[in-house]
Amino acid sequence: MNEGRCCHQLEIIHDDILRMGTLVEEAIRDADRALSEQDLELAKSVIEGDKAIDNLERSIESDCIRILALHHPLASDLRTVTTALKVITDLERMADHATAIALIALRIGANPLIKPLVDIPRMSTLARQMVHESLDAFVSRNTELAQKVRSEDDLIDRLYSELHDELLGLIIQGTNTANAEQALNLLFVAQHLERIADHATNIAERVIYLVTGERVSS
Amino acid sequence: MMLPEPPSPLSVTVKNLTARVDKEQQLDNVSFEVAAGDTLAIVGPVNSGKSALMWAINRLLDEVPGARVEGQILVEGIDVTRISTRSLRRRVGLLIPTPLARTPLEEIGLALRGHSSEEIGEETERVLRLVGLWQEMRGRLRRPYDATDPVILRLMALARTLATSPGLLLLDDPTRGLDSIGRARFEDTVMAAMAAGTMTLIWATREPDQAGRISKNMAFLCCGKIIEMGSTESLFERPEDPRTESFLTGNYKKLLSLIGRSSSQEPSGGTIP
Numbered sequence: 001m002n003e004g005r006c007c008h009q010l011e012i013i014h015d016d017i018l019r020m021g022t023l024v025e026e027a028i029r030d031a032d033r034a035l036s037e038q039d040l041e042l043a044k045s046v047i048e049g050d051k052a053i054d055n056l057e058r059s060i061e062s063d064c065i066r067i068l069a070l071h072h073p074l075a076s077d078l079r080t081v082t083t084a085l086k087v088i089t090d091l092e093r094m095a096d097h098a099t100a101i102a103l104i105a106l107r108i109g110a111n112p113l114i115k116p117l118v119d120i121p122r123m124s125t126l127a128r129q130m131v132h133e134s135l136d137a138f139v140s141r142n143t144e145l146a147q148k149v150r151s152e153d154d155l156i157d158r159l160y161s162e163l164h165d166e167l168l169g170l171i172i173q174g175t176n177t178a179n180a181e182q183a184l185n186l187l188f189v190a191q192h193l194e195r196i197a198d199h200a201t202n203i204a205e206r207v208i209y210l211v212t213g214e215r216v217s218s
Numbered sequence: 219m220m221l222p223e224p225p226s227p228l229s230v231t232v233k234n235l236t237a238r239v240d241k242e243q244q245l246d247n248v249s250f251e252v253a254a255g256d257t258l259a260i261v262g263p264v265n266s267g268k269s270a271l272m273w274a275i276n277r278l279l280d281e282v283p284g285a286r287v288e289g290q291i292l293v294e295g296i297d298v299t300r301i302s303t304r305s306l307r308r309r310v311g312l313l314i315p316t317p318l319a320r321t322p323l324e325e326i327g328l329a330l331r332g333h334s335s336e337e338i339g340e341e342t343e344r345v346l347r348l349v350g351l352w353q354e355m356r357g358r359l360r361r362p363y364d365a366t367d368p369v370i371l372r373l374m375a376l377a378r379t380l381a382t383s384p385g386l387l388l389l390d391d392p393t394r395g396l397d398s399i400g401r402a403r404f405e406d407t408v409m410a411a412m413a414a415g416t417m418t419l420i421w422a423t424r425e426p427d428q429a430g431r432i433s434k435n436m437a438f439l440c441c442g443k444i445i446e447m448g449s450t451e452s453l454f455e456r457p458e459d460p461r462t463e464s465f466l467t468g469n470y471k472k473l474l475s476l477i478g479r480s481s482s483q484e485p486s487g488g489t490i491p
Binding site: 004006007074077079212214 | 454455462463
């Protein structure tokens, strides 16, 4: 943890990132539930909630800029501020993907699902776990946990690829346009989840930089 | 032995340099190298040994009563103790930020004792142009200049130091007490003088951000020891030693505890006048 001159301001940023992370995790969970339970009200509340996340991102960004301008942070302070700037961008993008999933839930509406959702909730659970772990790694400066998130990204990619093939099959073989459209929408959902997992991986990589000063990328 | 004449920049090698003044240790086994024409920033808190190091390199430290210097300083591979102090100090210039004379011509003349007044006149124009004072001083070379202006004073001292065409320039916290504009003017002036490639520069500073502006490489000096050395960028981004980390982040309590002093203890102030 930082102990230098910027300590207090960095703690505020740290806490705000955790608040933002909690909101993003909730958004992903609710978007997923809105989709699988066809809960349109919940989908609307996810879309509505995106504003609060955007506002928090702007406020944290302002705090980071203020520290850079006023304190010229160096060493671990510098790494903390630059990491914060990157992490909030990843969190904000995750929230956008959750919103996109909620919009798809609204688009599918009350129409019966073409198949029971199995793989999508699996992907969603793993993506949420990665988000949670990446934030945990950030809080506890835990590089081992960060490495775990990086390895989980391969699993997500595999799930996505399987789901992609399956849904593509449904689209190609299907004779029913409505089913094809729904399969396409579910493919988009899978893609959004895959992107969320990518952003969690980015955060994990920033945690490694934060702790070691080594920049890693997948 | 003689050092190469201008315009050659001079390399410096410091080996296991240890210095004491009376019983107080100023430098503790300091070693580093600066290649000819390169710049090294020595960054360290007050009382870290920056002045002692600068004074040791041009052998002024030898003249401080009670001073004992061990180890070796090589300039262009030549041990500085084998060079007469007069010729050493002509090629290894240490900026002393005090007025030594009243007029610009006298200031520059002091650095060029033994030269004709014509030579001194020519050199005065050259160095005052170099430090950006020529325009405002050209008609008043024989009149007292304003040594109460801290920026003018430092630039005049820089001109005096450059008058012997040093191949190694030593700056000991030269912008101490200047405002940001004065600091920028001084830094720009030195950088412009360095552009000719005829000097090696060692710049000691207590301000890390200054090191970031003036040098690609830095050494962190603390308690007379070089704690860490490397590219300024890498030390700023990921210092390895907790002492460097606490200095750079301004965590003075941790730094004082790491170097074994309590935070109630005020720095005693350097023993070098």
